[in-house]
Amino acid sequence: MGIYVRISKDRKGQELGIQRQEKACRELCERMGWGVLKVYPENDTSASTTSKRRRPTYTEMLRDAREGLIDGIVVYSIDRLTRRIAELTHFLEEQKEHGFAFATTEGEDTATANGRMILTIKGAVAQQETERMSERVNNSLLQRREQGKPHAGGSRLFGFKEGSNLQEVEPGEVELIRLGYQILLDRGTPGDVARAWNERGARTPEAGTAWDIQKVKRVYRSERIGGIVSYKGQDIGDSVYPHPLTREEWENVQTILDSRATPARKGAGKRKHLYSGFLKCGHCGSTMRIQWATIQGRTFRRTACHSSQVGANGERGCGKVIRRLDWIEARINEVVEAALAKRRPQAQAAPSEDLSGEIKILEERIRALRNRWKDGGMEDEDYFDSLTHLRSDLQTLRTREAASVVRETRTETDALAVWKDEDMQNLERRRAIVASVIDHVEVFSVGRGRKKPPELDSIRIWPVGAKPDGSKG
Known part of the structure; x- marks a missing residue:
């Protein structure tokens, strides 16, 4: 025989619960004259309908019973075997198919239809009790959320003190969070916030590493920063404890981050070139790649139509256009700088509605x-x-x-000054400026072996809002 023992919670790890179950099961086997071949213990493991953890020992026991390594299974009670009626039904079907014995210290009999019915009823009662317990726990959690007490699990969140369960803020980190908030309002980027925090010696609370764009976003995306209490995805109310930002400020940040979010094309990674994605093949319309090339010992950047790209007509790139990038880049720079020079700060419009x-x-x-x-x-x-x-x-x-x-x-930012800052850390902001001026650039082939500069009409720059006939929309 095999003995299966299980207990859901063993916070001290002393296995006293399963030891008591094993003793009772061994006494039953001794009274019935059964020998015990193996004990299958599963300590601190739930078998309820709400648990998602696997039970490898339970699976091993069933496998041994199917293969005939043990000729029966003894458990303390039916709720130690399972608290799921579907799992109990499957177990009884396995027993009937493979013919192994089953007994509990409470005397259930699976040899008759009435015995199996009673066992099934007990299993249903065990499942109901588990579900009622889950409801009580959920209602208790909901009541805490309604009282403005957020869930405090997980690793320490930037802005809150270690071990405070989100009830106490860290003043120095709150100051940085509010500094970052103002940077974002002033048209700054998460990258600007990361640089500001790193310059002040701040490090992430999880691993103590430097800040980057994604880590900054995770801080500001957390509802707890704005004191918002949620339950199962529902906004329940506001936290009664201090928090770095107000709800309104947190929602302002979400608006800013959402406005900056653009879906990345398949396989896209971090941009390395200013005009990546803006250059289109003049023949097939597919997006051209920008890459470094070395020919006859000279290394330079070039842009090329590649056959793996999908063109405007849904077909693969034609591969007919390969151009050096420096001349193209210089012409586009002239257009962007001319457009920025014409811009004048606009008076801020009064809010259209009071909500x-x-x-x-x-x-x-x-x-x-x-x-x-x-x-x-x-x-x-x-x-x-x-x-x-x-x-x-x-x-x-x-x-x-x-x-x-x-x-x-938001304060008016000198876009031309931002544009002229060619630091790689500023690439994201420069690309945003390009996107406000240029929709795309068509690039045509100039033939091979040309020594003189290309003609101006070898590229066609489409400004934002331009129609196919070249007029502004």
């Missing part, structure tokens, strides 16, 4: 709805359905309000 009244009304409705639910005046299903709709409307208004705030608070 504070509508937001206040929705917030009051949510508070009234929550109080009614807490007092037992609403069913859970009706409450969460109504809360979802109200929260969605509120989020829409707050997003519009955040966009307005971002427009009002």
Whole structure:
């Protein structure tokens, strides 16, 4: 016989629970005259419907029973075997097919239909108890969230003190977060924030490494930075503890980050060249690659139409155009600088709408709805359905309000000065400036062996908003 013993929680790791189960199972085997070949222990392992952990020992035991290594299985009680009715049904089918014995210290009999029915009923009761326990835990968690107490698990979040469970902020880090917030409002980038933090000696809380763009984004994307408490993806309310940014400031940051987010093409990595993605083959319309090449000992950059690229007509690149990049780049630079020189700072437009009244009304409705639910005046299903709709409307208004705030608070930046800063760390901002001036550039072949500079019409620069006939839209 094989003995299977399991306990869901063993915080001290002393295995006292499974030892008690094994003792009771051995006493049963001794009374029945059964020999024990192997014990299958599974300590600190849940078998409930909510658990996603695998049970390798349980799987091993079933395999041994199928292969005849053990001729029966003994458990302390049915809920030690499983708390899932579907898993119990599968176990009974396996037992019937392979003919191994099964017994519990509580005396269940699987040899008759009535015995199997009683066992199934007990399994259903065990599953129900697990689900009720899960509901109680979830309701307790929801109540904490409703009280403004966020979940405090995981590694330390930048801006909060170690071991404070998100209840205390780190003043120095809060100062950096607010500095980064102002940089983003002033048309800065996450890269600018990373440089500012690194220059001040700040390091990431997880590994103590330098900041980069993605790590900065993760900080500002965290709802906890704005004191937002959520439960199962739903915005529940505001934290009662201090937090680096207000909800409104956090939503302003989301608007800024969302406005900068552009879908990357398949296989795209970090850009290394200013005009990557802007150059199109004049023959087939596919996006041209920019690469370094070495010919006869000379190393230079060139752009080429490649057969792996898909053209405007849905076909592969023609491969007919290969050009040195320096002359093309110089011509495009002239166009961009001329466009920037014509720009004049524009007066900031007054906000078109004041949404504070509508937001206040929705917030009051949510508070009234929550109080009614807490007092037992609403069913859970009706409450969460109504809360979802109200929260969605509120989020829409707050997003519009955040966009307005971002427009009002951003200061005018000298785009020409940013453009002339050719540091690689500034590449992202320079590409954004290019995208505000140029839609794309068509590049045509100039033939082989040409010594004189190419003709001006060997490239065609399409400004933003230009129509196919060359006029402005």
